[in-house]
Amino acid sequence: MKKTLPPLQSLKAFLLAAEHESFKQAAHELHLTPSAISHQIKGLEDTLGIELFRRQNRQIKLSPAGQMYKNIVEQALNELSSGTDRLKRQFSQNVLRVRIPPMITTDYVIPNLSEFQQQNPQIELRLETSLHWANPERDDLDVMLYFGTEPVNRDVIYEKVNSLSATPIMSQEFYESQQPTLETLTQHRLIHSSVVSNSWQRFISAFNGEYQQQNTDLWLDSYTSMLQSCAQGHGITLGLLPLLKLRLDRGELIRPFKEELKLPEAIYLVYRKDKHITPAIRTFSDWVKGLLQNPGNL
Structure with a gap:
């Protein structure tokens, strides 16, 4: 009618x-x-x-x-x-709304963003940073870089970018002054993630140690803040490999021990199932994967 x-x-x-x-x-x-x-x-x-x-x-x-x-x-x-x-x-082909964890944004994306924009001037990036899971459709995201266990949300498409492992890291000055060993880790100030609160317990237990939380331990909700505190000599934290390779290569932090714990968490690229993966989305995703999978070439 x-x-x-x-x-x-x-x-x-x-x-x-x-x-x-x-x-x-x-x-x-x-x-x-x-x-x-x-x-x-x-x-x-x-x-x-x-x-x-x-x-x-x-x-x-x-x-x-x-x-x-x-x-x-x-x-x-x-x-x-x-x-x-x-x-x-x-349905815009060239405007991308992207969510990325803060540390990856700081260490990988921002330092290389000018090159990406020069190579892809037709793509307009709108970046937001967060470590937490988001619903791409509800939050109107085209692609999300996610740290965590394998997504179980059936409304998304995902692909694994990096497996991760954890190892104790600290500043060179802290190591030289405190001389920590794998067995004496809990005798020093440990810097914890309030997002993954049991990470130190998992690591120490994996190497037959006894986990003992100290009142002097430091809890932070930002991995970037954890790394910064560690670099300033405030304690020992767990570094995520291979993401931490750039900071280790620059000497900002050191990993004194060869031991590392393979984690169930990983880095994933997450896409909306209700939206076609456009050439712009694929271009950005391939670029980010290249940064994260080959940090030694940056």
């Missing part, structure tokens, strides 16, 4: 006139004359067969029907606007 809707231009004029209770002000915002606005409103009223405004002494007031129609039109146009934005975001 054919449905007849009022012209969008008339609806915009109606909303502005209703908001300001003035044809003159509506005309000013739309760059029209007051008589043009009055003509559009009259045409809208004729189409509806309803009086939307009560005109008295060159003043206008919404009628009860006009107030009701104002609410209807506002809701409809807001939904149309937000739906249009969602459509553009979902």
